Structures are given as structure tokens and as C-alpha cells.
Amino acid sequence: MSDTPRFVDRLRYSRFWPMLWKEFIQIRRDRLTLGMILVLPAAQLLLFGYAIQTDVRHLPTVVLDESRTSESRALVTTLMNSGVFDPAGEVADRATARRALDAGTANAALVIPPEYGREVAAGRTATVQMLVDAADPQTAGAAISGAQLGAQARATQIIAERVSLANPLDMRVRPLYNPAQRSAVFIVPGVIGVLLTITLTLITATAIVRERERGTLEQLIVTPIGKTSLMLGKLVPFVIVGYVQMTVVLTMGWVFFRVPIVGSLPLLYLLTIPFIIASLGVGLLISTVARSQAQAMQLSFFFMLPNILLSGYLFPRMSMPLPAQFVGLALPLTYYLKILRGLMLKGTGFADLWRPTGSLVVLAVLLFTISVRRFHKTIE
Amino acid sequence: MTAPATQGPTVVTEGLRKVFGSLVAVERLDLTINRGEVFGLLGPNGSGKTTTIRMLCGLMAPTEGRATVVGFDVEREAERVRTRIGYMSQRYGLYDDLTAYENMRFYATVYGLHGRARDERLEQHIAEMGLGERRNQLAGTLSGGWKQRLALGCATAHEPEMLFLDEPTAGVDPAARRDFWASIYALAARGTTILVTTHYMDEAERCQRLAFLSRGKLIGLGTVDEITTQFGQPTIEDVFIALQRKDEGAHA
Numbered sequence: 001m002s003d004t005p006r007f008v009d010r011l012r013y014s015r016f017w018p019m020l021w022k023e024f025i026q027i028r029r030d031r032l033t034l035g036m037i038l039v040l041p042a043a044q045l046l047l048f049g050y051a052i053q054t055d056v057r058h059l060p061t062v063v064l065d066e067s068r069t070s071e072s073r074a075l076v077t078t079l080m081n082s083g084v085f086d087p088a089g090e091v092a093d094r095a096t097a098r099r100a101l102d103a104g105t106a107n108a109a110l111v112i113p114p115e116y117g118r119e120v121a122a123g124r125t126a127t128v129q130m131l132v133d134a135a136d137p138q139t140a141g142a143a144i145s146g147a148q149l150g151a152q153a154r155a156t157q158i159i160a161e162r163v164s165l166a167n168p169l170d171m172r173v174r175p176l177y178n179p180a181q182r183s184a185v186f187i188v189p190g191v192i193g194v195l196l197t198i199t200l201t202l203i204t205a206t207a208i209v210r211e212r213e214r215g216t217l218e219q220l221i222v223t224p225i226g227k228t229s230l231m232l233g234k235l236v237p238f239v240i241v242g243y244v245q246m247t248v249v250l251t252m253g254w255v256f257f258r259v260p261i262v263g264s265l266p267l268l269y270l271l272t273i274p275f276i277i278a279s280l281g282v283g284l285l286i287s288t289v290a291r292s293q294a295q296a297m298q299l300s301f302f303f304m305l306p307n308i309l310l311s312g313y314l315f316p317r318m319s320m321p322l323p324a325q326f327v328g329l330a331l332p333l334t335y336y337l338k339i340l341r342g343l344m345l346k347g348t349g350f351a352d353l354w355r356p357t358g359s360l361v362v363l364a365v366l367l368f369t370i371s372v373r374r375f376h377k378t379i380e
Numbered sequence: 381m382t383a384p385a386t387q388g389p390t391v392v393t394e395g396l397r398k399v400f401g402s403l404v405a406v407e408r409l410d411l412t413i414n415r416g417e418v419f420g421l422l423g424p425n426g427s428g429k430t431t432t433i434r435m436l437c438g439l440m441a442p443t444e445g446r447a448t449v450v451g452f453d454v455e456r457e458a459e460r461v462r463t464r465i466g467y468m469s470q471r472y473g474l475y476d477d478l479t480a481y482e483n484m485r486f487y488a489t490v491y492g493l494h495g496r497a498r499d500e501r502l503e504q505h506i507a508e509m510g511l512g513e514r515r516n517q518l519a520g521t522l523s524g525g526w527k528q529r530l531a532l533g534c535a536t537a538h539e540p541e542m543l544f545l546d547e548p549t550a551g552v553d554p555a556a557r558r559d560f561w562a563s564i565y566a567l568a569a570r571g572t573t574i575l576v577t578t579h580y581m582d583e584a585e586r587c588q589r590l591a592f593l594s595r596g597k598l599i600g601l602g603t604v605d606e607i608t609t610q611f612g613q614p615t616i617e618d619v620f621i622a623l624q625r626k627d628e629g630a631h632a
């Protein structure tokens with residue numbers, strides 16, 4: 001077997017190593033890139049984990065109770081117990097309630113008219129009013145559904161009391177996978193996907209374009225370094241960086257938000273490979289199109305936008321218009337998010353992940369082949 | 381130095397031609413450069429000097445014709461050519477965020493030097509090139525003269541048989557230029573063949589043979605004396621200006 005030592009020698013003396021060595025020195029010395037690699041994961045995680053709460057709860061609510069009966073107090077209690085509304089004090093009249101909404105000290109105002117208690121006691125339909133600050137549709141949506149659910153709950157109770165009957169139906173919704181319904185749990189896996197997309201497209205593309213801009217790419221092509229070593233030396237460092245970022249986010253997600261990893265961790269790292277290859281393909285493609293680092297950056301951000309909006313990262317894809325859903329199908333992140341969320345939150349096994357994985361692999365092969373072809377052409 | 385691949389001349393071009401769209405950058409060039417020669421390529425801006433060098437280095441495929449460098453065909457045997465040549469581009473091709481030493485180490489390793497042999501060779505080379513005092517400075521912060529010296533160092537650590545220098549002394553002060561030419565002669569004395577382009581006439585006169593390009597065409601070839609005699613001018617600079625005038629007149 002004389003092939004083995006020759007292979008080892010070839011590997012040891014491969015021109016890929018000096019390329020890798022040089023790339024790591026450059027990453028270490030480039031403050032902007034280093035900042036993006038180190039600060040971005042933390043910033044993204046804290047920003048999306050803490051600031052962007054897609055679940056709307058605890059809306060400050062003022063109460064104008066003109067009925068002042070045990071009936072009206074029972075209604076207030078039911079509504080406040082839902083968690084959607086938080087008491088923000090009682091007000092004496094409608095004008096004060098409006099002012100609280102105008103000033104933004106309250107997002108909702110509950111108005112119970114004087115006849116409420118009487119109407120309920122008499123068995124007639126009683127009317128209550130909920131004023132909602134609908135400037136932010138998400139807040140409004142939560143307030144509206146919260147009010148309706150609260151009212152229904154109270155209505156059922158009243159009927160049950162009136163006919164002295166046990167509740168005829170008790171629907172118990174048990175939230176699976178993310179029982180506390182915290183958006184951090186939903187967002188953290190997404191942050192990993194978005195971060196990897198940024199690192200592998202933006203940073204890779206600019207790193208390659210910089211070589212062309214400064215004339216070092218031309219210098220490299222004159223050397224005996226092969227195209228494969230050149231490309232691998234350029235790409236592999238960012239794969240490593242991507243995995244480090246992923247590990248950091250997983251750890252931070254656990255430490256700060258108790259985001260679990262229910263499924264298999266090795267499988268998660270393994271299924272990340274096709275996503276990395278697909279994203280590197282995009283980065284490489286951008287580097288062959290962009291003429292300057294600034295252009296590479298613009299193109300990368302242009303690519304980020306649909307990723308953030310259409311992949312299902314922030315908004316569920318099901319509720320998007322059909323054309324937007326189709327665009328989403330072309331994004332590697334769409335499939336990777338399914339893998340991430342499935343593995344981290346649901347503990348889904350590979351048996352149930354083969355669909356997104358298959359799509360991702362197809363996309364990766366396609367993107368990478370096209371971009372490598374183009375890249376080879378541009379350095380000829 | 382590795383044994384020469386063949387005995388003949390280091391560079392031979394036959395009808396080498398390069399066309400960009402409708403623009404003829406290099407027109408049917410026949411050149412022979414002998415081993416150990418310091419050969420100058422002259423011509424006004426846009427006359428095809430860089431394009432010629434890029435074809436000889438395998439950076440660009442010729443539209444027509446063929447060329448051999450150190451005995452190998454630049455198109456079919458590009459890999460073999462690459463290990464035996466050095467190239468210093470008009471833009472130097474240095475990594476600004478690597479130190480002088482790191483730049484040299486990187487290129488030396490890419491050219492196939494490893495371990496102890498590489499480190500020893502680099503120490504010797506750095507001493508010869510006088511780069512010792514700047515070895516740990518970032519290349520991006522070096523002055524023009526030092527950058528140029530470092531670029532030459534990076535292109536020659538692997539002891540190439542053939543060295544291409546594209547306007548190596550542009551924007552460099554006279555003292556640095558003199559040192560640079562001393563290095564070039566030292567390399568030539570050890571058998572390295574050198575092709576250099578320049579816009580400085582004093583540098584042109586230091587070359588053993590010269591080729592004049594104008595709009596991609598070879599319009600003069602020979603030693604300094606042969607060329608001044610051929611064109612009936614007292615100096616190379618006069619030849620250059622006369623040729624350029626004639627050329628502009630012909631296209632006016």
C-alpha cells in the first residue's frame with residue numbers, strides 16, 4: 001500500500017494549508033469582520049430574544065367601571081386573569097380613559113356601562129366596550145382576541161351559574177413544544193440560521209472580492225496553488241467560524257432563555273452542513289458578480305432581506321400570500337429553519353426531517369455547482 | 381535552483397495575439413528571451429505590455445499564437461510553468477493586513493517550500509533583500525519603496541527561473557530604484573531570466589535587450605545601441621518620443 005503515505009504527504013504539503021493559515025490571520029486582524037463574527041451573534045440573540053417579543057401580553061389596561069356591581073368586578077377579574085391585559089388603574093370617566101390611550105400609558109380601556117349589572121341580572125344581553133389602541137396591528141390583534149375570549153369565558157360562566165349546571169364543554173388547549181409560548185424559544189433557532197446566512201454569504205463574499213480588488217487574487221492565480229486549494233482555503237475558515245457562532249448561540253440561548261435542544265445535537269450539526277454549502281454557494285456567487293466590497297455588501301443585504309421576511313424566521317409562512325411562499329421555497333434558510341426548530345424544540349428525528357433535508361441538499365448542490373463554475377471562469 | 385527544464389531560450393512566443401472585442405491589445409508578437417537575460421519591454425500606456433506578461437504567466441489565454449516559458453507551453457502546461465516563474469504585478473499583490481514576514485512566508489509555502497528548509501531560506505532571503513528591519517511591520521503600513529522590495533521578495537523566495545516584473549519601480553524614489561536594480565542584477569547574475577516593463581528611460585538603458593511595443597505591435601527590438609542606431613536617435617528616450625509621435629501622427 002504505497003498510496004497511503006503519498007496521500008498523507010499530499011495532504012501535508014497541500015497548498016490549502018498556507019491559504020487557511022493566512023485567512024485566519026486576516027480574520028483575526030480585520031476588526032470589522034471580527035466584530036461581525038463575535039458581536040453579531042450576541043447582539044442578534046439579545047435583540048431578538050428580549051426586544052422583539054412577537055407574543056403580545058400584559059397590555060396596560062385602564063378600567064372605567066360605572067356599574068360597580070359584583071357582576072362587573074367578576075368580568076374585570078376574568079379579563080385580567082387571561083394575561084393579555086394588566087390593570088393600569090381605574091378611571092372616573094371616558095375622557096380620562098381616552099387620554100390614557102392618547103398618551104400611551106394604556107393600550108386598552110375597558111368601559112362597563114352603569115346598567116351592566118342590572119342587564120345581566122335580568123338575563124338580557126349586556127354590552128361592554130373595549131377601547132383598543134390599534135396603531136400597532138399586533139397589539140390590536142392580541143387585545144381583540146383577548147377581549148373576545150375573556151367575554152366568552154365570562155358568558156359561559158354566567159350561563160352555567162344561571163341554570164346551575166356544570167360547564168357543558170371544557171376545551172383545554174395544551175401548547176406543545178413551547179409550552180410557555182415564549183417567542184425567544186421560537187426565535188433563537190432562527191437566529192442561528194440568520195447568523196450563518198450572514199457569515200457565510202456576506203463575510204465570505206467580501207473576503208473574496210477584497211482579494212480581487214487588491215490584486216492578490218491575480219497574484220495567487222500565478223502561483224501553483226490549485227483552484228480547489230484556493231477556494232477551500234478561502235471557504236473553510238468561514239465554515240469553522242459558522243460552527244463556532246452556532247455553538248455560541250446554542251449556549252447563550254440555553255443560558256439566557258432556557259431554549260432547549262430536545263433532539264439530537266450531533267444530528268443538528270450534521271444537517272447544518274448542506275445549509276453551509278448552500279450559503280457558501282450564495283456567497284461565492286455574489287463574489288463573482290460584485291465588482292467592489294461595497295457592492296458585495298449591498299448584494300448580501302439584498303439577499304438577507306427575503307431571508308428574514310419570507311423564510312418563516314419572524315412570520316409564519318402559511319399566512320403569507322402565495323407568491324411570497326414560492327419565493328421562500330428558493331431560500332436555503334426556509335428548510336434549515338424547519339430542521340433547526342424541529343430538532344431543537346420538538347426533538348424530531350431524521351425520519352421526519354428528510355423532506356427539508358432533501359430539499360436543502362438539492363438546493364446546496366445546485367447553488368454550489370453554479371457558483372463554483374462561475375468562480376472558476378472569473379479567475380481564468 | 382531547480383535544473384532548467386530545457387536548454388533553449390527561456391521565453392519564446394510565436395504569433396502571440398490578444399484581442400478584446402474589437403481592440404487588438406497584442407498583435408502577432410514574436411519574441412525570444414534568452415536564459416539569464418534582463419529584457420526590457422517598453423511602450424506607451426495601453427501598448428500591450430501588461431497583456432503580454434499576463435499571457436506569459438498563464439493569467440490570460442492568448443487569442444491566437446503560442447508561447448513557451450521555461451520550456452513549457454503556457455496554455456497546455458500552465459501548472460509546470462507556474463512553479464518555475466515569479467510575477468510581480470503592477471499592483472504588487474501584497475496582503476496589507478499581513479506583516480512583511482507573513483507575506484513572504486505565505487507565498488513561499490504556496491510555492492512549495494516547507495518546514496525548516498523554508499524558514500532557513502526565508503532568513504537568507506530576508507537578509508539578501510535587506511528586509512530585516514521591517515519584517516514585523518504590516519505590509520499595508522510600508523512606504524512605496526519597502527512595498528516594492530517586499531513584493532520582489534515574495535516573487536523570488538522560491539528562486540524562480542523566470543521573473544516577470546510589471547512596472548516594478550512606478551512611484552518609487554531614485555534611491556529605492558537604484559537598490560531595486562542592484563537586486564535585479566544580482567538575480568540575473570545567478571541565472572534568473574528577467575522580463576521587466578518600465579516607463580523610465582534610465583532603467584530601459586540598464587536592460588541587455590529591449591522590445592518596443594506600440595498599439596500591441598512590436599516596432600523595435602535589440603540592444604540599446606542597436607535601437608538607437610536603428611532609429612537614428614541619440615538616446616533611448618529620443619527613440620521613445622519619436623516613435624510615439626510617429627504613432628500618434630499615423631492615427632491622428
Ligand SMILES: Nc1ncnc2c1ncn2[C@@H]1O[C@H](COP(=O)(O)OP(=O)(O)OP(=O)(O)O)[C@@H](O)[C@H]1O
Binds near residue numbers: 428
Ligand atoms: N481585460 C481587458 N478587457 C478589455 N480590454 C483590456 C483588458 N486588459 C487590457 N485591455 C486593453 O488592452 C490594451 C493594452 O493594455 P495593457 O494593460 O496591456 O497596456 P500596458 O502597455 O500595460 O499599459 P500601461 O503602461 O498603462 O500599464 C489597452 O487598450 C487596455 O485598455
Ligand SMILES: [Mg+2]
Binds near residue numbers: 431546
Ligand atoms: Mg501595464
